[in-house]
Amino acid sequence: MDPYDxxxxxxxxxxxxxxxxGLFHTHLGHHPNPSYKDLEGMRSWPIPWLxxxxxxxxxRAWIKSDDKLKSxxxxxxx
Numbered sequence: 001m002d003p004y005d006x007x008x009x010x011x012x013x014x015x016x017x018x019x020x021x022g023l024f025h026t027h028l029g030h031h032p033n034p035s036y037k038d039l040e041g042m043r044s045w046p047i048p049w050l051x052x053x054x055x056x057x058x059x060r061a062w063i064k065s066d067d068k069l070k071s072x073x074x075x076x077x078x
Contacts, residue, residue: 003044010045022048022061029053032060034069048072 013020023045027035032051034042042049042064052059061072 003041006041006045020045020047022050024050024052026052026054029055032058034062034064038062039064039069042069050074 010020023041030053032053034049034051038049038051042062046064048061048063050059050061059074061074063070063072
């Protein structure tokens, strides 16, 4: 998503009294590790990022806090 579109969406959500608690996106054939672009976005939006490899189905969640990247444990519940 374009950063300007993201900012527009965030403002719209906040104007409705809601809060974004995480971001989700796919990587096409890459491991679900943050790309350089993801790391840049994490600096602006320090919330959990769920990244899924579209082809393998592998997924991981990350958060960047105090300029440190941390993996987040994911619990799948049926």
